[in-house]
Structures are given as C-alpha cells and as structure tokens.
Amino acid sequence: MTPKDITQHIKRLAKEVGFDAVGIAKAEPLTDTDLRLKQWIEKDYHGEMNFFLRNHNKRINPELVLPGCRSVVVLLINYRSPLVKSWISEYGRSKDYHVVVKELIRDLLSRLKSTFKIDIPNHIFCDSSSLMEKVWATKAGLGMQGKHTLLINPDLGTKFFIGGFLTSIEAEPTLSNPSNMCEDCRLCIDNCPTQALAEPGILDARKCISYQTIENKGNIPEEIKKSMTESIFGCDICQNVCPWNNSHSMAFSRFFEALPYASWDIDQWTHLTKKSFDSDCKGSAMYRTGFEKITATAQILKKIN
Ligand code: B12
Ligand code: SF4
Ligand code: SF4
Numbered sequence: 001m002t003p004k005d006i007t008q009h010i011k012r013l014a015k016e017v018g019f020d021a022v023g024i025a026k027a028e029p030l031t032d033t034d035l036r037l038k039q040w041i042e043k044d045y046h047g048e049m050n051f052f053l054r055n056h057n058k059r060i061n062p063e064l065v066l067p068g069c070r071s072v073v074v075l076l077i078n079y080r081s082p083l084v085k086s087w088i089s090e091y092g093r094s095k096d097y098h099v100v101v102k103e104l105i106r107d108l109l110s111r112l113k114s115t116f117k118i119d120i121p122n123h124i125f126c127d128s129s130s131l132m133e134k135v136w137a138t139k140a141g142l143g144m145q146g147k148h149t150l151l152i153n154p155d156l157g158t159k160f161f162i163g164g165f166l167t168s169i170e171a172e173p174t175l176s177n178p179s180n181m182c183e184d185c186r187l188c189i190d191n192c193p194t195q196a197l198a199e200p201g202i203l204d205a206r207k208c209i210s211y212q213t214i215e216n217k218g219n220i221p222e223e224i225k226k227s228m229t230e231s232i233f234g235c236d237i238c239q240n241v242c243p244w245n246n247s248h249s250m251a252f253s254r255f256f257e258a259l260p261y262a263s264w265d266i267d268q269w270t271h272l273t274k275k276s277f278d279s280d281c282k283g284s285a286m287y288r289t290g291f292e293k294i295t296a297t298a299q300i301l302k303k304i305n
Helices: 003-017 031-042 056-060 097-116 133-139 187-191 209-214 266-270 274-281 291-304
Strands: 021-026 071-078 122-126 160-167 197-199
Touching: 003 021, 003 071, 003 097, 021 133, 031 056, 071 097, 071 133, 097 122, 097 160, 133 160, 266 291, 274 291
Parallel strands: none
Antiparallel strands: 021 071, 071 160, 122 160
C-alpha cells in the first residue's frame, strides 16, 4: 500500500468505528510550539498543573514518545448533549471519555492490524499530558485554535474530544489549510466572566473557571468565586458564545449520552452523599475530580444562586 492508500484506509476505518473527523500529520518536532509553551509557563499561566514542568521535550517531539514514529493520526468525536440546563459542563455529563475514546481507538487499531497482518507500533492518546493535541489536530488539517484556545472544526464547532495515535506507519499527511476562523470576532474574550483569556488565543489557566473547578485541589480564590454562576464542573461559556457552535444542524453525540446526574438541581448537588456520588457518578469524567471538590464547589454555587 502507498502512503496515500494507507491514509484513505485509516480514514475509512475511523469513520466505520464512529469518529466524526480524521486527519494525519507528519511526525516532526513542534518547533513554534516549543517557544510558545515555554513562554506560557514562564508567565505561570499553568497554575498548579505541574505536569507542564516535566517532559517538555517529549511534549513537543513525538519521536521521544514513540521512537520510530512517522505519522500522527488525529481523531475528533462529537460530545454535544441535548440537555439545556445542567450544573455540569457539557463534556462531563456522560461516561468517561478517556475510556470510551481509547476503546474506539483500540478497535480502529485492531482493524488496521488485520489489514497489515502485523502489530503496528503505536502510542494512543486522548487528553494525555504528553502531547499537544490541539496543535497536532491543526497540523492534520482538522481546524485551527480559536481565540478561546480550543480547536474549531468547520463542521463540528468545538464540542468534540481529540484523540489519536502516534504510529510508525508512513501515511500521507492530510491537507492543512490554515485560515483565520475568528476574523474580528472576540465574543469569547469579552464574555469570559473572569477575563481568563489574557490575549487572543492565550489562556491564563489560574483565572479559568474550568481550571478552578477541575484541576485546583485547594481553595478557589474569592475573585473567581464571584463569577461562578453556571457550572460546578468545567465551564462552557466561551464555547457557547462561539458562533462556530451555533449551527442548529449539528448532531448530538451517539457515544456520550448524558447520565441521570446531569439533570440534578443545585440542591441535589449540595446534599450529595459520598455513597450516592460513588453509585451515580462512578465511571464518568466528572468522577475523577472527587466527592470533596465537587460538593465544595456546589456549596459555592448554591450561595451565589
Ligand atoms: C491542560 C488542559 C486544560 C487546562 C488549560 C487549558 C488550555 N487552554 O491550555 C484547563 C484545565 C483550563 C482546561 C480547560 C478546558 N479543557 Co482542556 N486540556 C488541557 C490539555 C491536557 C493540555 C492543553 C495544553 O497543552 N495547554 C498548554 C497551552 C500552552 O496550550 P494552548 O492553550 O493550546 O496554548 C497555545 C497558545 O498559548 C499559543 N500561544 C502561546 N504564546 C503565543 C504567542 C503567539 C504570538 C501566538 C500566536 C500563540 C501563542 O500557543 C500555544 C500552543 O499552541 C488538553 C489535552 C492535550 N494533551 O492537549 C485538554 C484539552 C485542550 N481540553 C479540552 C476541553 C474540552 C476543555 C474544556 C472545554 C473543558 C470544560 N468544558 O471545562 C475547557 C476549555 C477552557 C479553555 N478555554 O481552554 C479538549 C479541547 C477540545 C477542543 N475542541 O479543542 C482537550 C484537547 C482534551 C481532549 N483530548 O479532548 N484544559
Ligand atoms: S472556560 Fe470559562 S473561565 Fe475559562 S476561558 Fe472559557 S469562559 Fe473563561
Ligand atoms: S468566539 Fe469568536 S473570537 Fe472566540 S473563538 Fe469563537 S469565533 Fe473566535
């Protein structure tokens, strides 16, 4: 098979498995990102996410993650939910996406294995700390990072997970067509309640409600608390105002259906017991944040609302 045939084959299998979009980038060091990431960390924008202080070289060079790596296959999967009111941001309402997406990727890889009749060296990723997934998706021609920093795909908007795998197979890269999808819009910047978007496309995570409600293990600063009105896990405001998410024709996800807890009201969250958290929320992406953090944030929201 030629690299071009391999790309066509991977694209077909990815669609069969259930991914909404697929792209392929040549595996090479991310030289521009190297400097940007260093500058971002120097400004302390990473907050307490200390994993950014480790493995910098790995994060920007796929060869150090998978020796012999030649291609980066990037897969997008929609998580859009029909639920209108929820105290949980849209991506945290369903089964743990890390598990679901990686299972689908393993399925794709086993189909590839039957084509090539050999085990193909690979490294699977989905929200993993060792790769810059939005950058790889951009290089694979799947869209571009908007001023809210998220990847915008022209067909899917922004509400999708990014997964994929590094592989030693040489597949033909898919076309990357960089264009300015934001133009003079700045809705995300102007609507962010905490002014977390320090500059267009640059997030100060310490000010981001998503960071504060998911990653920050300590107390949420008072000035951030005041602006938290919508969600006890994550934040969707910059995505909800983004015009790329406004198309009514966008389908809801068939893999990430909202679980019953997604419809609970704020009193149900503040009265939650550990037993109920374990029985009703286990296996979801939100469960990883832990009972103490979720209930403490629910108390903050209850006071404000
Ligand atoms: C750490 C992390 C977070 C942190 C930091 C977010 C961030 N923007 O970096 C926190 C906890 C805040 C977070 C929140 C969310 N996250 Co998150 N997160 C990640 C993770 C693990 C790493 C991202 C990363 O590398 N950040 C480091 C910074 C430096 O990267 P960056 O923002 O892309 O930075 C660019 C700019 O700073 C720019 N830059 C810097 N200097 C300069 C200078 C110039 C001149 C220019 C032009 C640019 C520039 O270049 C950098 C590199 O491209 C990825 C998974 C992964 N491994 O990639 C998921 C990921 C980005 N998250 C995801 C999601 C869904 C979210 C939330 C929507 C969840 C929610 N509902 O609350 C929010 C969105 C908040 C937001 N506006 O970004 C998805 C995004 C899917 C998509 N469509 O893009 C990812 C890809 C996970 C996945 N596999 O699906 N997340
Ligand atoms: S996720 Fe919320 S707090 Fe973070 S940048 Fe977007 S709007 Fe601001
Ligand atoms: S809201 Fe506007 S500026 Fe922000 S990412 Fe979307 S299109 Fe770009």
